[in-house]
Amino acid sequence: MTYDFDALLGRVEKPGRYTGGEMNAEVKPIAQADISFAFCFPDTYEVAMSHLGMKILYGILNSLPYAVCERVSMPWVDMLSELRKNHIPLCSLESHTPLSRFDIIGFTLQYEMSYTNVLEMMDLGGVPVLSAERGEDDPIVLAGGPCAFNPEPLHLFIDAFLIGDGEDSIVEVTDVLNACKKEGVPRAERLRRLAALRGVYVPGLYHDEYNADGTLKSLEPVDPCAPPRVLRSILTDFENAYVPTSPPVPYLQPVFDRIMLEIMRGCTRGCRFCQAGMLYRPVRERSVDKLVELARESVRNTGYEEISLSSLSSSDYSCISELAGRLTDALKDQRVSLSLPSLRVDKFVQDTLTHTQKVKKSSLTFAPEAGTQRLRDVINKNVTETDLVNTLTNAFSNGWNAVKLYFMTGLPTETDEDLIGIAELAKTAAGAYYSVPREKRVKGLRITCSASVFVPKPFTPFQWCRQDDPETVRRKQRLVREHFAPLKSAHFNYHDSGVSQIEACFALGDRRLARVLHRAWQLGCRLDGWTDQFRYDLWLQAFEECGLDIAFYAHRERALDELLPWDHIDAGIDKAFLKREYERAMRAQTTRDCREGCNGCGLQKLKGVCRACE
Amino acid sequence: MRMMVVFEKGETLRYIGHLDLMRAMQRALRRSGLPIRYSNGFNPHIRLSFAAPLSVGVVGLRELMEVPLEDGVSEQAFQDGMNAVLPGCLRIRQCRALADGFPALMSLAAGSRYLIRFPSNAESDRAAAGFEAFMALEHYTAARRTKSGENPCDIRPFVTGGTLQKTGEGWEIALETVATAAGSLKPSLWLECLRTFTQAGEFPHIIYRTAILARKPDGTLVPMEEV
Numbered sequence: 001m002t003y004d005f006d007a008l009l010g011r012v013e014k015p016g017r018y019t020g021g022e023m024n025a026e027v028k029p030i031a032q033a034d035i036s037f038a039f040c041f042p043d044t045y046e047v048a049m050s051h052l053g054m055k056i057l058y059g060i061l062n063s064l065p066y067a068v069c070e071r072v073s074m075p076w077v078d079m080l081s082e083l084r085k086n087h088i089p090l091c092s093l094e095s096h097t098p099l100s101r102f103d104i105i106g107f108t109l110q111y112e113m114s115y116t117n118v119l120e121m122m123d124l125g126g127v128p129v130l131s132a133e134r135g136e137d138d139p140i141v142l143a144g145g146p147c148a149f150n151p152e153p154l155h156l157f158i159d160a161f162l163i164g165d166g167e168d169s170i171v172e173v174t175d176v177l178n179a180c181k182k183e184g185v186p187r188a189e190r191l192r193r194l195a196a197l198r199g200v201y202v203p204g205l206y207h208d209e210y211n212a213d214g215t216l217k218s219l220e221p222v223d224p225c226a227p228p229r230v231l232r233s234i235l236t237d238f239e240n241a242y243v244p245t246s247p248p249v250p251y252l253q254p255v256f257d258r259i260m261l262e263i264m265r266g267c268t269r270g271c272r273f274c275q276a277g278m279l280y281r282p283v284r285e286r287s288v289d290k291l292v293e294l295a296r297e298s299v300r301n302t303g304y305e306e307i308s309l310s311s312l313s314s315s316d317y318s319c320i321s322e323l324a325g326r327l328t329d330a331l332k333d334q335r336v337s338l339s340l341p342s343l344r345v346d347k348f349v350q351d352t353l354t355h356t357q358k359v360k361k362s363s364l365t366f367a368p369e370a371g372t373q374r375l376r377d378v379i380n381k382n383v384t385e386t387d388l389v390n391t392l393t394n395a396f397s398n399g400w401n402a403v404k405l406y407f408m409t410g411l412p413t414e415t416d417e418d419l420i421g422i423a424e425l426a427k428t429a430a431g432a433y434y435s436v437p438r439e440k441r442v443k444g445l446r447i448t449c450s451a452s453v454f455v456p457k458p459f460t461p462f463q464w465c466r467q468d469d470p471e472t473v474r475r476k477q478r479l480v481r482e483h484f485a486p487l488k489s490a491h492f493n494y495h496d497s498g499v500s501q502i503e504a505c506f507a508l509g510d511r512r513l514a515r516v517l518h519r520a521w522q523l524g525c526r527l528d529g530w531t532d533q534f535r536y537d538l539w540l541q542a543f544e545e546c547g548l549d550i551a552f553y554a555h556r557e558r559a560l561d562e563l564l565p566w567d568h569i570d571a572g573i574d575k576a577f578l579k580r581e582y583e584r585a586m587r588a589q590t591t592r593d594c595r596e597g598c599n600g601c602g603l604q605k606l607k608g609v610c611r612a613c614e
Numbered sequence: 615m616r617m618m619v620v621f622e623k624g625e626t627l628r629y630i631g632h633l634d635l636m637r638a639m640q641r642a643l644r645r646s647g648l649p650i651r652y653s654n655g656f657n658p659h660i661r662l663s664f665a666a667p668l669s670v671g672v673v674g675l676r677e678l679m680e681v682p683l684e685d686g687v688s689e690q691a692f693q694d695g696m697n698a699v700l701p702g703c704l705r706i707r708q709c710r711a712l713a714d715g716f717p718a719l720m721s722l723a724a725g726s727r728y729l730i731r732f733p734s735n736a737e738s739d740r741a742a743a744g745f746e747a748f749m750a751l752e753h754y755t756a757a758r759r760t761k762s763g764e765n766p767c768d769i770r771p772f773v774t775g776g777t778l779q780k781t782g783e784g785w786e787i788a789l790e791t792v793a794t795a796a797g798s799l800k801p802s803l804w805l806e807c808l809r810t811f812t813q814a815g816e817f818p819h820i821i822y823r824t825a826i827l828a829r830k831p832d833g834t835l836v837p838m839e840e841v
Contacts, residue, residue: 007818009629010671016634021626021703023642249641251627251634303641303699305659334644335658 005088005096012078014252017045020093022248024301026062026070030095033068035178037061038092038102038125038139040072042109042117043529048073050256052310053108053145055247057170063242067174070094071248072105072125074117077527083124090124099125104177105139106170107158109147112506113499113529118143119157119521129518131159131204136187140177140194144170146279148201149232150458150566152219153506153513155203160194163569164232164279165265167241169199192225199233201569202226208511214552216510216563231570234609238265238284243294246301258306258339259298263291263323267312268594270601272380272585273369273411275457276312278573282603282610283316283595288323292330299336307331308339315340316595364395367406370414371421377588378413380581385428392432401442403429409476409494410454410468412585419476422449423483426490433489447490451480453500457507458566459573461581464558467504469551473497498536499528504554505543510565513553516546572609574602617681617692618710618719620839623674624703625820632667638704639679645699648692649684665719665838666726666826669800673822676707678838680719687711708839725774725792725827725835728801732819734784737809742785744812745778756807760797769807772799774835792827792835 009015030036039058041048048054048071061069070092075083083090089098099105105127107118119129127141128134134141143154144162151161162169173194180190195202205226209217221228235241243262250257266283267276286294295307307327309317317323327338368383370376376383392403407422426447433445453473456465468476477494484492506513520542527533543550558564560579567575577600584591591599603610623635630638640660643650652658665678683692689709696706732738748754751770758767775790791799801821809816828838 006820007816015629015670016631019626019629021624021701023638023645023699023701025701027702249638251630251638253634253637300645300647303644305640305644335652336644 004086005091008079008082008086008088012082013076016252017073017076018079018093020071022250023303024246025248026058026068026094028062028068030068030070030097034066035068035104035174035181036097036102037067037069037174038072038097038099038105039069040099040105040107040118040121041074042107042114042121043074043111043527044076045073045250046252046254049248049250049252049254051108051110052244052260052262053110053166055244056242057106057108057166059244059247060167060171060242061174064171064174066178070097070102072099072121074114074121074527075124077533080120080124080526089126090121100127100139102139103181104142104174106142106144106162109143109145109154111529112147112153112503113534115154115506115517116521116526116528118154119518120526122157129521130156132156134159134187138187140187140190142173146275147507149275149279149569149571150507150509151201151203151569152208152511152565153509153517155206155511156514156518158203159191161201161203162199162233163201163230164199164571165235166233167235169197169233172197173200192223195223195226198231201230206568210512216565218563219511219565219568229568229570232279232572234572234606235265235284236609239286239290245294245297249302249304256308257304258308259295259302259304260308260310261291261295261298262286262310263314263317264311268316269313269382270380270581270591270594270599271369272378272461272581273408273454273457274312275460278459278578278601279571280312281572281601285317288319288326291323292326295327296330299331299334305335306337306339364400364402365404365406366391368425369406369408370411370418371407371423371425372418374588375411375414375418375421377590378585379411380585380590382590382593385425388425389428389432392429393435396433396442397436397440399442401433401444402446403448405429405447405449407449407451408454409451409480410473412454412462412465413588414476416479419480420483422451422480423487423490423492425449426484426487426492430487430489445489447487448493449484449490450493451477452495453497455500455504455507458564459571459578461578461585463508463564463578464560464562464582466557467501467554468497469555470497470501473500496531496534498539499531499534501550501554502528502536502539505550508565509553512546512548516542516548519545572603572606574600577601615683615685615687616712616716617683617687617689618712618716618839619679619681619692619696619706620708621674621677621679622705622707623668623677624705625673626703628671628673631670632664636662636664642696642700642704643681646695648687648695651682651684663718663720666723666798668823669802671802671821672728673820675822675824676826676837676839677823678719678826680712710839719838722828722838722841723793723826724829725790726798726801726823727825727827727837728787728789728791729822729824730787730789730801730805730819731781731822732784732817735817737815738784738817738819741808741812741814741817742778744814745776745787745808748808748811749773749776751811754807754811756803756810758799758803767796769799769804771796773804788824790827790835 141159143158148161191202194200205223207222208219211217264285266280268283369381456462523538653661662681668674693706693709757764772791777788779786825837827835828841
């Protein structure tokens, strides 16, 4: 560390974000590696260090004998301005190497509102922001993660996107780039070689055209190396796939400060708003034996005092009770507590409840998503009020007194009755509490209901739907708030409409949005996911200067036969399936969990991928 | 049993706060597999305590903590076991099994020794030139930041010794401070006062705490691990 950088540390908030030195952080000498990879997380250190995907890929890359991977996260505003003022480049945590000196830099795209951070980090690291302006010696810029499934709004900035599960894909890409580096292959050819790999999309090799009404006319390859459709990567041997049992253990407390044991990937529920539920198909589970072993190993290597089960829907894991029991037994000597997140209301079992509190009691969270049964049928969230009441009553008589309920407003077909239903459900929850005899319940009931604004996402049955305009959003939030006013123990939180609107634009956007993003960043937008940093005015200005209409992207119902900006990406799910699901939604018809029988989503066509369909 | 542990908190970690360091040590103890004594109660945890919190930004060369263990752990086993699972920037330097009835380390903490190093430049040379005069003052009032806000406070009674030395790259100040009824003095505040007094601007520097002091029965101050 230099005195220069050092002096900055004394002047910023939470300097521990920038100093590294964590247990298990990689100390491989970067100068001796054949190829260097900077894993960039476009949000602050605390968010980055909570992300399981980064720990997986960081571990995999560093297990390659010829590669070294170091971490970079987005500095907070105070550090941003210090770095700029003092002309110090953004560097990696491990060896303090500037971003521009890496062979490969890879961003994970978890959230559309982190896109400006991608630009800011490259610029701070001395990497040309525009792909077209990068020279032979500049790093190859990769991006992956769920948002990469609609890569177009970032097509000007990213050299190659990795679509789908990254475990195998990142090794293939690194191998190819390592070979290219040895052979001295020019940049353009390196990208063409990447384009030939399964799950890799090189946007520079495609061309877009538009219809007079502004909709997409075509998006096609202009190079024989580039496939017309890019099929996502799918990890098939989940049981034996790499698990980061010795990830860096941060000093500064991250958002999730615990072992995250990934018990399962994918979800069979088919909630129609949920992008993850569609993108991570098929469902893949690890065995209980394997998980107990992984948990033991993780505790031994990290010393964490808490472990949580990570998946999209942990209570759907086939042997959840057995797993909870065996983990609790395996970890109790070291006083490691087990917490069970994202538990679904309809499958919350009594013995799981008992297991959780054996060691430590954590808070209860449920996501009914919508206020009435009709709307829950529309979104295919198969949770009934009876389920919720039974589960809550159970929990309240077992010592819990606080519950969080998550909702969305602006879901397709929503009426005022559905919105008032949110408050009604809070009332029902309170009723469940008071139904427990006074001596059996813990005092001080707290019900927190949070409502986010529905954002239609690609590869979901709602990808053709519109988002409510900001005025409607505000009217609806007001309506719910009014119905919460008389409720004593219940509290209602809601999200800002502006952020959700920009998020919708970038979720559903085409290539033209790349210019908006570039302009917004030039105007000073960054850290947009942080409410206190989000500058709606600058975003509006950027759209206006680029001559693009927010409503066209966010508030427009799309025709079912419209060519969508992500149609050249093959997520494994058929568009016909999504259309069928959309039509069933409009009729408020539910679709069964696909473990009960194949619904023909499209994955059954890929050989050896979806076991349920074989 | 309780183990008195002398450890180094390296340069990389000097911006890591007290509570974060405490958590890191607790996790290292769990990784080590040593027989730790957990607290009883609903939320069992490792009740380790540091002899004297180190202010953020300062490197600790001989920091002290005590760790409750099940009986029968040797000093060497503890030191080796911990060093195997600590990152390079945290090192155990010495251990001592404490006799029953040995007072809590925190109750013994009476002062600290620091080393302040800085390269020579126009500003730091000015501060060094005024060092003797500054040390000769009987009183020096500074605004001391405490929980209740900024309070004017005479910092001179906190300082019991100070020497200045010329080094290869610049200067080195050895400073000894004691805790008084008014609390303790941060070395960074002392340096700020020196700068103000000598009208020196900011200059790069690094501060090390070299010892946590305890008082012997005769009143002399010695590193606590020697008591």
